[in-house]
Amino acid sequence: MAEASAGRTDNPLKRLAGCGQAPWLDFISRDFIASGDLYKLVQEDGITGVTSNPAIFEKAIGQGEEYAPEIARLLQEDKLLRREQIYERLAIEDIRGACEVLKPVYEATSGRDGYVSFEVSPFLAHDSWETEQEAHRLWEAVDRPNLMIKLPATDVGVEETKTLTAQGINVNVTLLFSVATYARVLEAYLRGLEQRVARGKDIRQVAGVASFFISRIDSAVDGEIDRRLAEGDPDSAALKALRGKVAVACGVLAYAHLQEVLASPRWAALAAKGAQPQRLLWASTSTKDKAYSDTKYVEALIGPHTVDTLPPATLAAFRDHGTVRQSLPGDVEAARAVIAEAERLGLDLPKMSEKLLAEGCTAFEKAFETLLDAVEARRMEVLGISEPIAPKLISCKAAYPLWVEETASCCYFTPECEDDELIQRIWARDPKVWTGGKEGEWLGWLSAPRDGLEHIKQYEDFARDVKAGGYTDVLLLGMGGSSLGPEVLKEVFGHVPGWPELHVLDSTDPEQVAEMAAKVDLAKTLFIVSSKSGSTLEPNILFAYFWAAAEKALGKAPGAHFVAVTDPNSSMEKTAKEHGFGHIFFGNAQIGGRYSVLSPFGMVPAAAAGYNVRGLLENALLMADQCNPEDAWDALSLGKGLGCVGSGSSSNKVTFVGSGKLAAVGPWLEQLLAESTGKQGKALIPIIGEAPGAPDKYGEDRFFIDLRMAGETQDPKLKALLEVMDYSLAPDWVDEKYPGYEIQMDNLLQLGQVFYLFEFATAVAAAMMEINPFDQPDVEASKVETRKLLSTYEQTGKLPPEEPFAVDGDLAFYADPRNAEALKKAAGGRTDAVSLLKAQLERVKPGDYVGLLAYIARTPGHIAWAQEVRHMLRDGLHVATAAEFGPRFLHSTGQAYKGGPNTGVFLQVTSDKAKDLEIPGHPYTFGVVQAAQARGDFDVLAARDRRALRVHIRGPLEEGLKKLSQALQIALKEADHVRGS
Numbered sequence: 006m007a008e009a010s011a012g013r014t015d016n017p018l019k020r021l022a023g024c025g026q027a028p029w030l031d032f033i034s035r036d037f038i039a040s041g042d043l044y045k046l047v048q049e050d051g052i053t054g055v056t057s058n059p060a061i062f063e064k065a066i067g068q069g070e071e072y073a074p075e076i077a078r079l080l081q082e083d084k085l086l087r088r089e090q091i092y093e094r095l096a097i098e099d100i101r102g103a104c105e106v107l108k109p110v111y112e113a114t115s116g117r118d119g120y121v122s123f124e125v126s127p128f129l130a131h132d133s134w135e136t137e138q139e140a141h142r143l144w145e146a147v148d149r150p151n152l153m154i155k156l157p158a159t160d161v162g163v164e165e166t167k168t169l170t171a172q173g174i175n176v177n178v179t180l181l182f183s184v185a186t187y188a189r190v191l192e193a194y195l196r197g198l199e200q201r202v203a204r205g206k207d208i209r210q211v212a213g214v215a216s217f218f219i220s221r222i223d224s225a226v227d228g229e230i231d232r233r234l235a236e237g238d239p240d241s242a243a244l245k246a247l248r249g250k251v252a253v254a255c256g257v258l259a260y261a262h263l264q265e266v267l268a269s270p271r272w273a274a275l276a277a278k279g280a281q282p283q284r285l286l287w288a289s290t291s292t293k294d295k296a297y298s299d300t301k302y303v304e305a306l307i308g309p310h311t312v313d314t315l316p317p318a319t320l321a322a323f324r325d326h327g328t329v330r331q332s333l334p335g336d337v338e339a340a341r342a343v344i345a346e347a348e349r350l351g352l353d354l355p356k357m358s359e360k361l362l363a364e365g366c367t368a369f370e371k372a373f374e375t376l377l378d379a380v381e382a383r384r385m386e387v388l389g390i391s392e393p394i395a396p397k398l399i400s401c402k403a404a405y406p407l408w409v410e411e412t413a414s415c416c417y418f419t420p421e422c423e424d425d426e427l428i429q430r431i432w433a434r435d436p437k438v439w440t441g442g443k444e445g446e447w448l449g450w451l452s453a454p455r456d457g458l459e460h461i462k463q464y465e466d467f468a469r470d471v472k473a474g475g476y477t478d479v480l481l482l483g484m485g486g487s488s489l490g491p492e493v494l495k496e497v498f499g500h501v502p503g504w505p506e507l508h509v510l511d512s513t514d515p516e517q518v519a520e521m522a523a524k525v526d527l528a529k530t531l532f533i534v535s536s537k538s539g540s541t542l543e544p545n546i547l548f549a550y551f552w553a554a555a556e557k558a559l560g561k562a563p564g565a566h567f568v569a570v571t572d573p574n575s576s577m578e579k580t581a582k583e584h585g586f587g588h589i590f591f592g593n594a595q596i597g598g599r600y601s602v603l604s605p606f607g608m609v610p611a612a613a614a615g616y617n618v619r620g621l622l623e624n625a626l627l628m629a630d631q632c633n634p635e636d637a638w639d640a641l642s643l644g645k646g647l648g649c650v651g652s653g654s655s656s657n658k659v660t661f662v663g664s665g666k667l668a669a670v671g672p673w674l675e676q677l678l679a680e681s682t683g684k685q686g687k688a689l690i691p692i693i694g695e696a697p698g699a700p701d702k703y704g705e706d707r708f709f710i711d712l713r714m715a716g717e718t719q720d721p722k723l724k725a726l727l728e729v730m731d732y733s734l735a736p737d738w739v740d741e742k743y744p745g746y747e748i749q750m751d752n753l754l755q756l757g758q759v760f761y762l763f764e765f766a767t768a769v770a771a772a773m774m775e776i777n778p779f780d781q782p783d784v785e786a787s788k789v790e791t792r793k794l795l796s797t798y799e800q801t802g803k804l805p806p807e808e809p810f811a812v813d814g815d816l817a818f819y820a821d822p823r824n825a826e827a828l829k830k831a832a833g834g835r836t837d838a839v840s841l842l843k844a845q846l847e848r849v850k851p852g853d854y855v856g857l858l859a860y861i862a863r864t865p866g867h868i869a870w871a872q873e874v875r876h877m878l879r880d881g882l883h884v885a886t887a888a889e890f891g892p893r894f895l896h897s898t899g900q901a902y903k904g905g906p907n908t909g910v911f912l913q914v915t916s917d918k919a920k921d922l923e924i925p926g927h928p929y930t931f932g933v934v935q936a937a938q939a940r941g942d943f944d945v946l947a948a949r950d951r952r953a954l955r956v957h958i959r960g961p962l963e964e965g966l967k968k969l970s971q972a973l974q975i976a977l978k979e980a981d982h983v984r985g986s
């Protein structure tokens with residue numbers, strides 16, 4: 006600020022008061038208040054008020070480092086603060102600080118001066134209810150009598166001026182560009198006062214100003230004049246003469262109107278009751294056209310009952326060389342003549358003022374958004390959160406731009422439900438978004454990140470306990486939704502030095518269970534038994550097994566080494582209490598298993614393993630915030646892409662490619678998509694773990710999701726595949742051309758965002774598919790069949806007998822009569838393995854998928870075997886393939902295989918168990934349970950008319966697997982597909 010005449014006992018600024026004008030400062034900032042500079046201006050230069058607006062706060066808070074320490078401090082106190090709250094706290098603090106500095110002025114003038122203005126959010130400019138609420142909220146939050154709440158002069162703002170004035174709130178109405186609007190604003194103020202009087206309230210302490218923007222009027226008019234001059238307008242001389250005159254003329258006429266009103270009997274009545282006039286405040290007083298004097302607008306409009314708010318540079322200029330002369334009321338007739346001349350010359354002032362108001366609102370909105378973005382960037386920096394991830398469409402030859410264009414604007418829901426309305430309705434928990442059933446009761450996941458952060462202390466305390474417990478391992482026992490999220494976390498974040506290593510067991514295979522028991526140090530293992538319902542068979546029998554094992558290893562009741570994660574009032578809670586578990590964590594009963602990773606089901610194991618729970622939840626919250634109706638484009642776009650391919654299209658093989666550790670997201674995503682959408686004959690069929698292959702091995706039914714770290718190049722095979730794939734010739738339905746999305750992460754904590762993004766997108770997809778994404782009827786069906794078989798076992802000591810319909814050496818073939826007959830017939834009566842497998846493979850048609858369902862231990866060797874077989878089948882049959890292990894997939898893709906479209910061809914693999922394991926307290930073994938699960942699964946597949954065949958390996962498993970893959974290889978070579986190609 007220029008200091009030329011600062012500190013002089015007398016200077017032009019100080020002399021303004023003598024003309025009845027109050028000079029205010031059009032600026033605010035923390036340092037400016039803290040350094041005493043504002044105080045000095047008040048003391049030495051006679052400044053008697055302060056105005057702020059979103060642009061001013063943007064300059065103060067949004068630019069530079071001034072507020073960085075304060076933002077960090079606020080976040081240290083409360084890490085859950087969002088950007089709007091941070092801004093508000095900062096702004097309120099500044100406004101209060103300025104109010105304090107100006108309090109002596111306020112008191113000395115008995116409330117006639119000494120005000121500080123604080124503007125309501127510019128986004129509320131057209132909403133009356135919200136404006137009023139916000140005005141009250143800010144008024145109460147600042148809690149200073151010399152505050153003025155600032156509203157824009159929109160219709161809503163004018164109306165609210167009356168209401169708020171009547172309620173005793175001081176109002177500054179801003180963005181005035183015409184005398185007509187000013188008259189309405191003054192009228193609103195008078196009416197507000199009158200209403201207040203009518204209610205018997207005191208009006209002496211109610212103040213108001215009407216902010217008339219001066220220089221912007223000249224900028225608009227002069228701009229139009231210049232445009233016409235450049236075009237060689239015939240009125241050029243008259244137009245030129247009008248340059249720089251209209252703004253002051255408007256000001257003079259506005260002032261004339263004020264005087265008229267102040268001279269009226271109506272005002273006299275109010276004045277008698279102690280009313281203060283609503284002062285005219287000249288805003289936008291800096292000169293924009295360098296050809297004019299830098300004090301032009303101040304000098305032209307000096308008079309009683311006015312305020313002039315000066316930005317620092319104008320203030321310094323006026324203090325330095327301003328001329329003080331009471332220029333108001335001015336030459337009113339001359340001012341009228343200027344306006345008349347403008348009209349004669351075709352300058353449409355009313356239209357210009359409307360435009361200026363609209364532009365003013367937009368500019369404040371922009372400034373506010375920039376300010377909030379700056380605060381958000383700082384918040385993220387302090388909390389160590391990175392940018393929101395954004396799924397990008399994977400472009401595929403010519404087809405994609407067309408798709409983007411079509412879907413960007415199109416609405417896939419109902420004619421009454423546009424995209425943003427859909428998002429609003431999801432947040433409003435409206436079940437009609439889906440099927441109008443019970444969906445509203447399953448939306449607890451929407452707020453899981455925030456809920457988790459609110460309970461962060463419980464995770465942090467637990468983590469501390471676990472660390473102090475000296476455990477070497479954490480073993481999570483659970484299935485599906487209770488195990489797949491923790492498994493992703495384990496694979497991605499690994500073993501953190503100084504913390505126990507996390508393991509996840511979701512199998513009933515005796516070999517796999519025994520292997521896990523041998524792998525961990527049972528005496529130093531913390532067991533997390535995880536089951537939402539508490540009634541799931543697998544976690545219960547795994548608990549029975551490991552409880553006994555731990556008891557043996559510890560030589561005492563091991564309760565302290567056990568943790569339960571379950572929904573309130575479940576049988577698991579009862580078990581945990583009876584057994585004296587060290588901790589019991591409760592899930593939210595409004596979150597289904599596959600949506601539970603951000604709830605205690607994912608966060609408890611994460612905390613135990615020393616992972617950054619806060620960081621994950623912060624990232625998830627960031628994505629949740631992104632999924633609001635205004636910003637949800639990314640989740641919406643992904644969801645719509647998925648919804649389109651899931652709505653009856655054959656391009657529903659959602660092929661997930663995750664680079665490096667991110668491949669581990671596959672099984673979690675697989676469950677989310679398959680269980681949520683695979684029902685009523687519709688489904689997204691997830692294909693995970695399939696390595697990208699040569700383009701000619703694919704059908705036209707893929708939708709890719711490529712997840713990788715930023716900077717990593719796309720898998721070259723996938724890249725080549727996408728370049729070659731061209732669905733542009735797909736029939737009628739343009740949506741069949743989607744190749745998919747790619748998502749890049751900057752850091753691993755963004756996994757929190759990935760989880761939330763896919764949860765939200767899946768809910769959107771299900772809305773398009775018109776299904777309930779939160780039930781899993783066909784998973785239940787398998788469980789029922791398994792229970793029946795096990796109860797037979799309990800009664801008879803055996804599973805019901807069954808006969809293979811064919812045997813070839815160590816390979817025995819089982820199926821229901823329909824499938825067995827069809828296969829035997831297709832094999833021409835031959836019952837050797839190659840003929841039967843060939844018959845099964847020949848049932849595969851383009852657009853189908855093959856599911857290899859192996860009820861064997863999920864060991865690295867067996868995974869490699871399954872992968873080899875599935876790639877061989879993919880390449881030979883040109884269809885999507887899934888390689889799954891039972892019973893794990895029953896809690897996941899099993900739903901879609903049974904409830905989705907009948908496009909799956911299944912090869913179930915079971916085996917004799919070389920070594921079985923007893924389950925303490927149960928009549929059956931793990932081997933029996935797994936066998937019953939395979940049979941229950943098959944029964945339901947058969948009941949749903951699926952093309953299914955079971956191969957049972959007798960004798961040594963590895964040899965059997967080898968024989969099976971050899972037989973498949975031959976069968977494939979002989980199968981029609983290959984022969985015909």
Ligand SMILES: O=C(CO)[C@@H](O)[C@H](O)[C@H](O)[C@H](O)COP(=O)(O)O
Pocket residue numbers: 031056057058122155177178179180216220221286288289290291314
């Ligand atoms: O509070 C007010 C008016 O009440 C002021 O802060 C007002 O917003 C500013 O004077 C203007 O925004 C500045 O306008 P301009 O100089 O950028 O045209």
Ligand SMILES: O=C[C@H](O)COP(=O)(O)O
Pocket residue numbers: 484485486487535536537538539540541544598599896
């Ligand atoms: O996906 C969920 C699984 O079926 C396990 O359910 P649960 O957590 O109730 O044991």
